[in-house]
Amino acid sequence: MKTLKIAVLPGDGIGPEVMQGALAVLEKVAGQEGFGLDCSTWDVGGAAIDNHGVALPDATKEGCRAAEAILFGSVGGPKWESLPPKEQPERAALLPLRKEFSLFANIRPGLLYPELVQASPLKEERIPQGIDIVCIRELTGGIYFGQPKSTTELEDGDVEAIDTMVYRASEIRRIAEVAAVAARERGGRVCSVDKANVLETSVLWRKTVTEFFAKEYPDLELSHLYVDNAAMQLVSNPNQFDVLFTENMFGDILSDELAVVCGSIGMLASASLGKGENSHGLPFGLYEPAGGSAPDIVGQDKANPCAQILSAAMMLRYSFGETAAADRIENAVKKVVKSGVRTGDIAFGADAVGTHKMVEAIMAEL
Amino acid sequence: MKTLKIAVLPGDGIGPEVMQGALAVLEKVAGQEGFGLDCSTWDVGGAAIDNHGVALPDATKEGCRAAEAILFGSVGGPKWESLPPKEQPERAALLPLRKEFSLFANIRPGLLYPELVQASPLKEERIPQGIDIVCIRELTGGIYFGQPKSTTELEDGDVEAIDTMVYRASEIRRIAEVAAVAARERGGRVCSVDKANVLETSVLWRKTVTEFFAKEYPDLELSHLYVDNAAMQLVSNPNQFDVLFTENMFGDILSDELAVVCGSIGMLASASLGKGENSHGLPFGLYEPAGGSAPDIVGQDKANPCAQILSAAMMLRYSFGETAAADRIENAVKKVVKSGVRTGDIAFGADAVGTHKMVEAIMAEL
Ligand SMILES: CC(C)[C@H](C(=O)O)[C@@H](O)C(=O)O
Numbered sequence: 147m148k149t150l151k152i153a154v155l156p157g158d159g160i161g162p163e164v165m166q167g168a169l170a171v172l173e174k175v176a177g178q179e180g181f182g183l184d185c186s187t188w189d190v191g192g193a194a195i196d197n198h199g200v201a202l203p204d205a206t207k208e209g210c211r212a213a214e215a216i217l218f219g220s221v222g223g224p225k226w227e228s229l230p231p232k233e234q235p236e237r238a239a240l241l242p243l244r245k246e247f248s249l250f251a252n253i254r255p256g257l258l259y260p261e262l263v264q265a266s267p268l269k270e271e272r273i274p275q276g277i278d279i280v281c282i283r284e285l286t287g288g289i290y291f292g293q294p295k296s297t298t299e300l301e302d303g304d305v306e307a308i309d310t311m312v313y314r315a316s317e318i319r320r321i322a323e324v325a326a327v328a329a330r331e332r333g334g335r336v337c338s339v340d341k342a343n344v345l346e347t348s349v350l351w352r353k354t355v356t357e358f359f360a361k362e363y364p365d366l367e368l369s370h371l372y373v374d375n376a377a378m379q380l381v382s383n384p385n386q387f388d389v390l391f392t393e394n395m396f397g398d399i400l401s402d403e404l405a406v407v408c409g410s411i412g413m414l415a416s417a418s419l420g421k422g423e424n425s426h427g428l429p430f431g432l433y434e435p436a437g438g439s440a441p442d443i444v445g446q447d448k449a450n451p452c453a454q455i456l457s458a459a460m461m462l463r464y465s466f467g468e469t470a471a472a473d474r475i476e477n478a479v480k481k482v483v484k485s486g487v488r489t490g491d492i493a494f495g496a497d498a499v500g501t502h503k504m505v506e507a508i509m510a511e512l
Numbered sequence: 513m514k515t516l517k518i519a520v521l522p523g524d525g526i527g528p529e530v531m532q533g534a535l536a537v538l539e540k541v542a543g544q545e546g547f548g549l550d551c552s553t554w555d556v557g558g559a560a561i562d563n564h565g566v567a568l569p570d571a572t573k574e575g576c577r578a579a580e581a582i583l584f585g586s587v588g589g590p591k592w593e594s595l596p597p598k599e600q601p602e603r604a605a606l607l608p609l610r611k612e613f614s615l616f617a618n619i620r621p622g623l624l625y626p627e628l629v630q631a632s633p634l635k636e637e638r639i640p641q642g643i644d645i646v647c648i649r650e651l652t653g654g655i656y657f658g659q660p661k662s663t664t665e666l667e668d669g670d671v672e673a674i675d676t677m678v679y680r681a682s683e684i685r686r687i688a689e690v691a692a693v694a695a696r697e698r699g700g701r702v703c704s705v706d707k708a709n710v711l712e713t714s715v716l717w718r719k720t721v722t723e724f725f726a727k728e729y730p731d732l733e734l735s736h737l738y739v740d741n742a743a744m745q746l747v748s749n750p751n752q753f754d755v756l757f758t759e760n761m762f763g764d765i766l767s768d769e770l771a772v773v774c775g776s777i778g779m780l781a782s783a784s785l786g787k788g789e790n791s792h793g794l795p796f797g798l799y800e801p802a803g804g805s806a807p808d809i810v811g812q813d814k815a816n817p818c819a820q821i822l823s824a825a826m827m828l829r830y831s832f833g834e835t836a837a838a839d840r841i842e843n844a845v846k847k848v849v850k851s852g853v854r855t856g857d858i859a860f861g862a863d864a865v866g867t868h869k870m871v872e873a874i875m876a877e878l
């Protein structure tokens with residue numbers, strides 16, 4: 147039997163609660179579709195700081211290396227907020243994981259079901275059919291990892307800090323390819339976001355992307371937008387986009403902006419794909435909800451498990467090629483939400499169910 | 513008589529049309545408040561490319577140098593869109609002007625009158641009283657001007673591009689001061705935006721800002737936000753902010769996001785202040801509408817002149833200390849818009865007036 151080796155990193159806050167639901171769903175579809183699961187669970191984030199002194203312990207890294215995908219919960223919380231920014235759980239866990247596993251392609255569906263338009267901060271007339279776009283972010287390059295990165299005391303007593311944004315054409319083509327593949331399966335339209343009127347890296351970005359699409363994907367419709375304009379368009383008319391793709395820092399900002407425009411962050415999944423191939427001939431990947439650890443509702447059976455469950459579906463699709471199982475999960479979530487069974491974050495004041503009941507409802511639809 | 517020396521740069525598209533209105537308003541308040549105007553007009557942007565081959569001719573720079581403030585229209589249009597990004601009128605005119613006159617502080621009021629909440633893409637229940645915040649952007653540092661900035665062919669045939677983000681503590685304090693002064697005149701709350709969990713420049717930014725406020729402005733309430741979170745908060749709840757301030761690139765993105773959240777870009781003014789003092793003991797500054805040259809409505813008497821007129825008011829306030837005249841203009845615009853006299857962009861399908869009639873209505877209220 148085909149077996150999926152998964153490193154499970156529940157993390158902090160609501161992470162463990164929603165992870166439990168996702169694992170139950172995975173187990174059921176595994177039985178239905180006839181594959182096996184080999185899950186190992188590891189500490190990460192604040193929990194790992196508390197138990198091992200670091201947000202990403204060696205054992206956790208080892209556990210991930212032995213697996214073929216990571217199912218990640220969420221990390222962080224008030225307990226660790228007074229740590230210096232670079233030692234905070236989210237940063238200290240995620241950046242090394244991205245680097246270690248060359249997770250260069252972050253895929254964030256910006257999906258809002260028509261039934262949930264009320265959840266969006268946008269006027270409903272702007273998004274009558276909900277929202278359905280995909281944001282693809284380069285995740286291992288740019289100003290996040292570029293060298294030099296330093297702080298220096300100057301002779302005149304002033305202090306100077308430097309960060310370096312670096313991109314190579316090969317890195318740009320690699321992420322452009324991911325965007326192109328996504329667009330082919332969707333509406334065939336790709337919008338590349340840069341700041342080519344100011345940045346050298348963006349001039350290279352735009353040139354490389356343009357040449358790459360002309361040569362490899364002439365059937366797709368490619369457009370370009372400056373990042374400041376993209377930030378405006380995402381709010382004024384998100385559905386003008388099909389696939390949006392951009393470099394690391396711009397993607398950090400725009401994908402979060404898109405998430406909030408989509409209203410219910412409890413519904414949003416993400417995938418971060420690596421460059422190699424696992425034993426299934428597919429990319430290693432890290433799959434996590436777009437939202438955070440929601441410390442305010444921990445342990446209250448209130449968290450929306452959908453984002454975690456949908457992240458598990460993305461994992462089945464991208465790292466294991468289990469398309470039928472992924473479809474099964476996505477359809478079940480959609481059906482349950484449409485039927486009106488909702489956690490508090492998407493109930494709009496109507497009766498809400500708890501995390502457990504929500505998971506049960508989804509399981510029943512699988 | 514006190515005379516205000518102003519370099520007028522109408523630019524392209526609707527620039528000249530709305531500039532005419534702003535100059536008429538300025539002339540009237542000059543008579544009322546008893547100061548003189550010494551205006552000289554210069555080509556900039558696409559018009560300058562057509563007439564002189566460059567977006568910012570030497571004569572225009574000279575004209576600006578001889579003045580004490582620049583009243584800027586807008587530049588760009590389809591005619592010049594096929595130029596390479598760095599040669600496009602907006603970029604080629606604005607960046608050299610910012611550098612030449614050390615315009616380090618960009619002030620963008622995010623103001624939406626309660627009467628115009630319909631114009632915002634946000635649900636009205638999120639902004640029942642409209643929006644009133646200020647975004648302050650560092651404008652001469654960071655990745656816009658940092659060196660090295662280069663593109664290199666590598667030996668293996670790959671191409672690498674580099675941009676450098678640089679900040680000095682002294683630069684950070686200088687813009688923090690502008691934010692503090694603005695906050696003192698408003699609600700006393702400042703939110704500094706950075707990415708201190710990833711960038712060295714942001715670590716320095718946060719540390720410098722924190723120390724500066726503790727020492728110089730302990731009466732103000734200072735908070736910090738990561739840029740991705742700020743991009744979310746601006747959409748989900750803009751009025752949580754009083755004064756928002758950030759570095760150049762983040763400010764480019766966030767201030768445009770704020771503008772679109774405020775709905776009618778035709779109402780939004782901006783100031784970019786320099787570091788020296790003009791003969792009035794106040795900063796040299798460049799004042800321009802937040803919106804663009806709107807090529808689709810050029811010459812149709814449709815453009816909303818308010819942003820240009822309100823930019824002129826900011827000029828009177830910041831570069832000339834003519835507070836009474838500035839108040840007069842701002843109150844007149846507010847009164848006219850509240851009374852229901854509106855250009856098409858803010859008429860919501862009701863009867864609209866043209867640019868000229870709008871200017872007349874404002875003049876009548878001065
Ligand atoms: C925690 C932080 C380093 C990270 C990022 O900026 O990439 C986070 O904001 C994200 O988007 O996953």
Ligand SMILES: CC(C)[C@H](C(=O)O)[C@@H](O)C(=O)O
Binds near residue numbers: 602
């Ligand atoms: C034209 C461009 C260089 C400029 C910027 O990025 O600063 C513009 O977007 C702005 O915000 O004034």
